[in-house]
Amino acid sequence: MCGQGCDALVNLTFIAFIVCAVAYLFLSVVLLIGWKGKKEGGILLLVSILSLAWSISGIFVAVSSGKLVAISLIVEGLRNAAIIAFLLILLKKVTSVVIDGEHVKPSSYYCWMLAVSVLVVIYNIAIDIITGFTPLISSVTPSMSGHLAISVLVLALLEQLYRNTASEKRWGIKYISLAFAGIFVYEFYLYADSLLFNRIEAGLWGARPWIVAVVSPFIAVSAARNPKWSLDVYVSRQAVFHTATLIGAGVYLLLMSIAGFYIKKYGGDWGTVAQAVFVFAAIMVLLLIMLSGKTRSWLRVTVNKHFFNYKYDYREEWIRFNKTLTALDDILPIRSRAIKSLAQIVESPAGLFFKKEQDGDYQLAANWNTALPEIDIIHRDDPLALFVKEKEWVIDLQDKVGANKEGSQENKPVIAEPLKNGDYRFLIPLLNDSEIYGFIILNEPRSSLNLNWEDIDILKTAGSQVASYLAQYDANDQLTIARQFEAYNRLSTFVIHDLKNLVGQLTLLSANSKKFRHNEEFIDDAFETVENSVDKMNHLLEQLRSGIEKKVVGRVNIGELIGTVVQLRKGAGASIEYDGSNSSADSYYVSADKQELAAVVEHILQNALDATLSMKDKAVVKIAIIPRDKFVIVRIEDNGEGMSREFIRDRLFSPFDTTKGDSGMGVGVYQAREYITRIGGRIEVNSEVGVGTEFNLYLPFTVTSEK
Known part of the structure; x- marks a missing residue:
């Protein structure tokens, strides 16, 4: 009789059972993976598996044109029995049961409900077995009455459990x-209709698998919300958010399509045009809604509030928070990123950052997505500053009560008018080692938000992390500045040391000028010394102007350099023995800064001269140039006081350690070793107390002749 209509309905029912089977297969796998052995979780898993079995039996019923319906009904009865068992277990945990306004002992009430449930389930399954082998249409009344009783029982259990x-x-x-x-409301309607008209409505029967499939996500959400059921189920918030968005968009488009159909149907000649314009406008409205930050924020808050144990997915929030705060490639300054990292937690679009200065006042240090406020400083004696320091609360600036619920009418902070009248909502203290580092003020969130304990905890914890990060950033900034000052101080120390040497040369020249002013050789040496001093002072001035040591690297003739240094130090103390006529001395060249290398040799030579002062006429300083492998050794040897091995090891090369009292800086030998090492050489020292000292400067030569 029904022809193609019946075939279409059977096909639709077949597809519905497949969808239902897939849904409960997925749910069963999730519940099985998360099950840890407790009976609540085990019975809920059994409910899901029997629902899967019922869906599979429904597929075979659809394929066999109803011949295997008895098996489907029996599996359905077993599933219903598992649902009843699950509800009874939950009901048993209720500590107080109220019936008609009177409290009943849970144990007696549970026994009564258990007895009724067992009788109804046995009756239902027995009727299905007895009548299942006869055509369904001839046994509607007894079979349907059993399923109707099951529906009433389950709804009664649900009502008692929830209430x-x-x-x-x-x-x-x-x-x-x-x-x-x-x-079971749908089942009640289906079986009541069947009993009333003594037949089963095919459309209502075919819709059952769709109903059962649609509610499967609700079971998964409840399993995730109840870890005591021993079902460790994780449902991604992003998946729920996007699923809710897609479902909402699908329902919206479905409604708009229906409206468009009727517009076309009753629109006359303009029907098609009106339908096209209407559908296009509906799609544009949908896109505007989906791209709206406020709408997305509202949906996210709604999903988090109603579908999960906790309001926040702390792992995702913490990853996003740290990624925003430490994003070095972000063009935002670090303090603006700090505001943004906290604002994202509560979906706030903008905010301000006030930093506590050394005098205790709070200075506006950064703003994000908002114009600068009228107030840029909050003094330390301001009521709001005192309140933040005393309470360390997250503050709702709109109701002016501490959001951690510790506030009372007597504990309201006084909010400055520019902050109270602006679009500012939350003040978050930044605590670093129990000290207030500052605070961040966030604008009104995109969606309505009343802070609870969970919001407060995550904001205060994130605020402490922000304070720690910014404090470390400030410390690194101060350390960088200190290092710059250290570099200038170090340069100044070396410059002073070099100036001291120049002053020593000029002082010696001045002292000898009275005695040898008529000596032409002395006059020539004096001009050469002055010229050399002027070159060195110009070199030092260049270093001071540039802030760094300017290096002029070139080929330096070792023999020529030693000869010049010896010439400058003549008459400064001990007799200097150096054979400058040795032809091999002028054959070696070193790649170095001539001024720097000359200062190194000059300093070592001056130390040798100082060490022999007590020897008077017996004082001797010898200089020799010795080639060895890839090095040319400049040896400076004296017969002075000498040094112990401990002194050489512990003090000789230590900066700012001197044995010359106020006349020494303690950086000469240190500076000499640093430079010689930098050009690829080394310094070796041999010394014996009371015998003398030998310095060997190993210099890597580049060529053995100028050619």
Whole structure:
């Protein structure tokens, strides 16, 4: 009779059972992986597996044109028995049961409900077995009455469970109650209709798998909300958010399509045009809504609030928070990133950062996505600053009460007018080692938000992390500045040391001028010394102007350099023995800064002259140039006081350690070793107390002749 219509309905029912089977296969796998052995989780897993079996049996019923319906009904009865067992276990945990306004002992009430449930389940399954082998149409009344009784029983159990569960705990069972209520309200309607008209409506029967499949996500959400059921189920917030978005968009487009159909149908000649314009406008509105930050924020808050144990996915929030705060490639300054990292947690679009200065005042240090406020400093004696210091609370600037619920009418901070009248909402203290580093003020979030303990905890924890990060950033900044000053101080020390040497040369020249002013050879040496001093002072001035030591690297003739240094130091103390006529001395060249290398040799030579002062006429300083492998050795040897091995090891090369009292700087030998090492050489020292000292400067030569 029904022809193609019946075939289409059978095909639709077949597809529905496949969808339902896939949904409960996925749910069963998730529950099985998360099950840890407790009976609540085990029975809920059994409910999911029997729902899967029922879906598979429905597929075979659809394929066999109803011949295997008895098997499907029996599996359905077993599934219903598992649901009833699950609800009875939950109901057993209720500490107080209220019936008609009177409290009943849970144990007696549970026994009564258990007995009724067992009788109804046995009756239902027995009727299905007895009548299942006869054509379904001839046995509607007895079979359907059993399923109708099951529906009434499940709804009664749900009502008792939900009503007798403490209001603060209903959040955990809300969705599974809604899922089972949805299934059995529909079952009640289906079987009541069947009993009333003594037949089964094919369309209502075919819609059952769709109903059962639709509620499967609700069961998963409840499993995730109740870890005490020993089902470690994780549902991605992003997946729920995007799924909710897609479902909402799908429902919206479906409604708009229906409206467009009727516009075309009743629009006359303009129907098609009106339909096209309407659908296009509807799609544009949908895109505007989906791209709206406020709408997305509202949906995200709604999903987090109603579908999960905790409001925040702390792993995702912490990753995003740290990524924003430490994003070195972000063009935002670090303090603006700090505001943004906290604002993202509560979906705030903008904010301000006030940093505590050394005098205790709070100075506006950064702003993000907002114009500068009228107030740029909050003094340390301001009521708000005192309140933040005393309470260390997250403050709601709109109601002016500490958001951690410790506030009272007597504990309201006084908010400055520019902050109270602006679009500012939350003040978050930044605590570093129990000290206030500053605070961040966030604008009104995109979606309505009333802070609870979870918001406060995550904001205060993130605020402490921000304070620690910014404090370390400030410390690194100060360290960089200190290093710059250290570099200038170090340069100044070396410059003073070199100036001291120049002053020593000029002082010696001045002292000898009275005695040898008529000596032409002395006059020539004096001009050469002055010229050399002027060159060195110009070199030092260049270093001071540039802030760094300017190097002029070139080929330096070792023999010529030693000869010049010896000439400058004649008459400064001990007799200097150096055979400058040795032809091999002028054959070696070193790649170095001539001024720097000359200063090194000059300093070592001056130390040798100083060490022999007590020897008077017996004082001798010898200089020799010795080639060895890839080095040319400049040896400076004296017969002075000498040094111990401990002194050489512990003090000789230590900066700012001197044995010359106020006349010494203690950096000459240190500077000499640093430079010789930098050009690839080394310094070796041999010394014996009371005998003398030998310095060997190993210099890597580049060529053995100028050619």
